[in-house]
């Protein structure tokens with residue numbers, strides 16, 4: 248936080264010196280005095296405008312340095328006046344209680360030049376620069392700048408169109424840019440070009456924001472400065488500069504304790520307090536509903552989701568994740584592992600970046616430090632894209648690196664990825680389309696392989712990795728009275744292994760389709776948001792269907808993303824069920840088959856059942872459970888007489904389960920649940936699995 252006040256503008260209109268906060272600096276010993284020198288360049292040369300620098304001339308915690316610095320300012324400004332430069336000099340005081348701006352103990356050497364990023368800024372016309380570029384990545388612009396720049400790009404190039412694709416909870420328009428050399432600005436027009444469609448998305452967590460600027464820079468470079476104009480011969484781009492728009496403008500320097508700039512950023516959550524990167528399946532937010540309509544209309548062959556990490560210090564400036572195991576269909580998986588990842592690693596290393604998969608070092612039971620990736624589920628962008636059979640690169644630039652380094656890393660990982668895709672766009676396009684067809688063709692085939700729904704990172708499978716960490720050094724804390732471990736600027740290259748394979752924990756055979764009974768339209772409404780095709784059933788049915796019975800039901804003890812999630816065991820059963828007219832038939836012979844499984848198979852980690860869409864069936868005991876014991880006990884006693892087999896099971900349970908034996912209500916319910924009075928739908932999943940269409 249720098250409080251500054253103009254002091255010199257009365258002498259020279261375009262040069263000023265400011266000495267903000269000095270008074271406080273004189274009274275409080277822990278104030279820091281910093282002198283900034285900004286050379287903007289007054290000549291009418293557009294590229295000189297980019298030579299904006301902000302350098303610290305002098306730093307001191309001593310208030311008496313003020314006068315020395317003031318003198319220096321006067322000299323510098325006088326030179327500026329004589330040589331006709333626009334010069335701004337400021338002395339400001341930094342309160343140590345304000346944001347500390349944490350930084351990494353290691354910046355990659357190539358980050359000093361950040362060649363690709365700098366070249367983009369240099370090539371830009373002045374009116375298309377972002378606030379971040381104009382402030383040397385010290386500040387980021389408000390959302391109004393996104394709208395303004397979108398329209399300026401539209402005016403500057405025939406290949407760019409700004410569209411609104413929704414409205415946020417606070418009523419802001421959601422802006423996206425379509426970049427197409429054929430001016431194919433609708434999904435239908437785009438499909439006719441047979442070009443690859445690439446989605447760039449930034450600011451889903453709007454505090455992690457440099458992806459907003461790098462996305463604009465890439466659009467500028469494709470469509471205006473033409474540095475990457477060749478991309479548009481082979482691809483059409485859909486660009487969402489900021490996804491969490493309401494959150495974006497809640498600027499504060501205190502939102503990101505772990506992030507090295509910009510000075511002030513937006514929030515992680517949207518205005519409803521929901522995390523958009525957990526909302527991909529349940530789609531509770533207006534933003535996500537708008538996004539799903541956009542995504543499912545355009546069906547991008549590849550997407551980027553730009554983030555900043557929250558974690559520890561390390562040498563790497565960028566980490567990434569992408570479904571590349573059983574969690575994405577073949578042949579997309581092979582395209583990723585053979586065509587994409589090795590080439591990305593090679594190109595990023597050549598550009599001077601440190602790149603690693605997104606994960607963490609963990610101590611194994613045998614006492615070794617090994618690197619483990621995370622296993623994500625479709626509530627996240629990149630796994631949502633995966634259940635739609637399309638790769639999505641989750642980009643996590645390293646939060647402790649400077650904003651400029653992060654922007655450079657983000658710019659390059661996108662630039663290199665696009666170059667790799669467009670070397671042979673048909674390889675990716677045919678892979679995603681083959682995966683669509685293969686999945687759809689499995690519908691109703693009991694001999695087809697089961698489809699992955701959930702897994703955990705494999706403890707057994709691993710391969711060698713040199714993990715580029717940093718050494719740790721403890722220092723004694725006055726606050727805690729104990730040692731705090733800080734990172735040192737010394738590389739710690741650990742010879743270890745990486746666990747980046749998945750062991751499947753849940754999978755399912757794909758039925759021919761599902762029936763959603765009319766009363767459970769809420770499920771159908773969710774599927775429609777995701778572009779799933781379905782039809783109404785016009786005849787009443789009553790027959791045996793496959794479905795699930797729930798047991799071991801446990802509701803969450805706290806809310807999760809505004810919902811109470813529920814855990815359970817689900818057992819596959821066959822039962823006779825009546826289906827009324829107006830119910831929904833969801834055929835699996837469609838390209839979203841894997842997505843449908845992820846939503847409707849209850850044991851899938853992000854199933855609608857887990858998110859609480861059918862909580863009302865998750866009980867057992869039924870209507871008699873709330874009646875007086877004087878009514879139900881005689882029923883149970885009669886059953887005990889009539890069914891010696893049940894009596895035997897009951898007595899075994901009494902003997903083996905003392906808590907049960909001591910609970911009169913539980914004992915009564917045990918019998919009642921087995922009576923004809925117990926409602927048949929208690930604990931039964933309402934959605935039905937169909938293997939043969941009989942109507």
Ligand SMILES: [Zn+2]
Nearest residue numbers: 452455554555
């Ligand atoms: Zn994030």
